[in-house]
Amino acid sequence: MDATVKVLCYKSKTLANGEHPLMVCICKDRKRKYQSLGISIHPTHWDFKKNEPNELCPNRDEIRLLIQQKLYDLQKTILSKRIEGKDFTASSLFKPKGGSLSLHNNVGECFNYYVRILKEQDRLRYAGMYEVSLNSFIKYAGSLDIPFSDVDVVWLKKYEAWMLKQGLAINTIGTRIRHLRAVFNMAIEHHVIDEECYPFHAYKVSKLSQYPPKRAMSKADIQRVIDYKGKTDIESLAIALFTFSYFTAGINFIDIAMLKHDNIIDGNLCYQRAKTKKQIVIPLQEESKRIISNYSADSANRSGYLFPILSEFHKSEAQVANRLHKVLAKVNKALKLIGQELGLPIKLTTYVARHSFATVLKRAGVSTSIISESLGHSSEKITQIYLDSFENSQIDEAFSHLK
Template identity: 50%
Template sequence: MAETINVLCYKSKTLSNGEHPLMIRICKNGKKKYVSLGLSVKAEHWNFEKNIPKPNCPNREHINILIANKKKEYETEIVKLKSEDKLFTANTLNERITSSVKPRTVEDTFKEYISLLKEENRRGYMLSVQQVYNSLIKYNKHLDLYFTDLDSAWLKKYEAWLRNNGLAENTIGIRFRTLRTIYNYAIEKDIVQAEYYPFKKYKVSKLNQETAKRALSKENIDKILHYQSKNRFMRLPIDLFAFTYYAGGINFVDIANLTKDNIIDNRIVYKRCKTGKLIKLPLTQQAKEIISKYHNPNNPYLFPVFSAQHITEQQKANRLHKVITNVNRRLKQIGEELKLPIPITTYVARHSQATIMKKAGVSTAIIGQIMGHSSERITQIYLDSFDNEQINDAMKNLF
C-alpha cells in the first residue's frame, strides 16, 4: 500500500488560546501516525477540504513554507528508504526524520570538533581550526546560527571580508578548506542534511594558489650544511636543519619530542604528531653525529628543545613556538648571507630532501612513506609494502 504524507488541522483538540494544532499525518499500511508541526491556527482560518490555510490566515506564507518543507523532508526520506530497499512503518519513518538532524549550531560544532582534536592530541591542527573559529567570530560577531545559514552568498561575503582585511590568497584558501571540513563533519554527524552543502556552488578550489618554490638543490643544501659561524647560537639551527634533511624530512615538532626510546635497532622509530602514523627510518651516520653532539644525561629528549620541566601541553606549545621562531629567524639570516634563492626554514629541509629523492627516481609512494604522508592515497596502499632495504636505498640519494 502506498504511503501518504498530509498536513491537517487537528480540530478535535483545542489549545488554551482557542486554536487547533497543525499535525503531520503519516499513513502507511493502514496505520496512521500524527506528529505536531509546532504551529496552531483557528478553525476559521483553515480550509478543511484542501487542508491549507485560508487567504485570511495570519502568517499564511510562513505556514505554507513550513508545511512544504516538512512534507518534502518526509517524502525525501521515503524515496531514500525505497532506493535502499529498506522496509519501514509510519513510526520508524518518523523516528528517522526526528533523529536525522540535531539542532546544533555552528558554534556547538566548532567547539565539539576542537575538543575532539584536543583529545587526539592534534594540537597543531586544533590551533588552525581555532584560528578559523576566531576569524568567523570576528566577521559575524557570533556563530549562534545553523549550517543552513552558511549558503554560497554568506561564504562570498566572508571571502570579501577576508580580502578587505588584507589576507593572502593561500591564507583565505586555508580558512575555507577548514570551514569545509567542519561542514563535512556536521553532515557526517547528522547535524545538517547534505542537500544544503554550499560547497557545490562555492568552489574552494578557486582559492588555491601555486605555492612558492620551497626546495633547494643539493649544491645549496651543502652550502647550509657546511656553513661556519663564530656565533654559537647559529649552530643549533644548522644542526636541526641538517637533522631534518638526514632523517627523512622529519617535522620540527617530531624532532622536539624524540627521546632515546625512539632509537631502536639503529633506526628512528616514532609516531608523527600530526597524523599518528608510525615512521621507521634508518639512522644515518650524519644523524647519529648530530644526536651525539646534544647528548645530555639530565635531559630525556635528544635535542635541547624540551626538557624535563616541560610537562603540560601548554608548556610544550609555548616552548616549541619560541624555539622554532628563533631557529627559523636565524636560518633566514644564514640564507641571506649565503645568497640562497629562497628564505630558509626547517620546512625547506623537509621539502628539499623529498624533491632531491624524486629527481633521483625514487617513487612517490616510498617518499610518501618516509615523510609520513598519510593523506596520500597511494602511500596508504603501499604503506606496509616496502622493506627496510628499499627505504635505506632511497635515502642514499641525499648524500
C-alpha cells in the same frame, strides 16, 4: 507533569541587526529547555500575546508554517513516548536522532563544539588553527550565532571577497573555509542539520588551492647551510636541526622534538609521525649520528630527549605545544637570517630541509613511491607537491633534442 511546547520570540538575546531569535521552549517537570528555530525576527513583526508573526511580518506565512511543523514534530515525539511508556526530559527531546551531539542549528555553537573535541583529543595545534578560522568568520559576520541555512553560496563568496581585500593568500582562505566545511559535515553527521543546508556542492573549495612556492634548494646551497658555523647557541641548534632533518628523510620539527634514545634501534631511527601516525624507519647517516652525539651529553637532564627542545618540565599537552611553538619560531628566525647572510635564493626554514631531501632524491632518479614512503606521506599525490619542478637547464637540454 505534562510537557508544554511553544515558540517564543527570545527578547533576552538581541542580534546585531536588532532582531531576536525564535526559540522553541519545552517545559517539563518545572524545567525549561530552549532550542533555536534557526531564524530570527524583528520585535515589530511579532505578536507577543499569540506567539506568532503579526500582519506586518513580510514572510509571515513561511514562518508560521515552520513553527507549526516544528511544534507538530515535537508533539508527535511526546505522544509516541507516552504510548510506549517511556519517560523523557525537556533536554532529551532536543537530542538529534541517532547521535549523541545535542546542539542547536547554530554555526557558532557547533564550531566551538568542534574546537572543544579537538582539544579533548589533544590535537591542540589543529584546535588553535580552527580557533583562528572561527575568529575570522566572527570578524566578518559580526556573530556566528546564526543558523546554518544563512551560510549559503552567496555568503561564502562574500566572505572570500572580504578576505581577498584583507590581503590574505588564496591557500589561507581555502584553509579557513575548509574548517567551516568540516563543521558542516559534523552537523550533518549528527543530524543537527539536513543535507539540504550544505552549500559546498555548489561552492567548490578546491578552487582555493595554489601550489605553495617551491622550498627546495640545490645540493650546493644545502652544503653551504650545513657548513655554516653558528655564532650563537640558537644558530648552532638551527643548523643542527636543519642538517639532521635533511639526512633523516626530511623529519619535521615536531617529530624531531619528540625523539628519545629509545627511537634509535640497530642504527636506525624509528619513530611514529605525529601527523599521520605512520611508522617510519630511516637508516642513520654518519652526519646524523654526529649531531646526536653532540647533544647527547646533557640528554639525561632532558628526560632522554635527543635535542634541547623539550624537557621534564613540559608535561601537559598545552605546555608541550607552547614550547614547540616558541622554539620553532626562534629556530626559523635564526635560519632566515642565516639564509640572508648566505644569499640563498629562497627563505630558509626547517621545512626547506624536508623539501630539499625529496627533491634531491627525485633528481637522482629515485621513484616517487620510495620518496613518499620515506617522507611518511599518506599518498604519492601529497609527495608531488613537495617535488621541485625541473631546473631550467634540464628543460633546455630536453628542448635541444627537437632540432
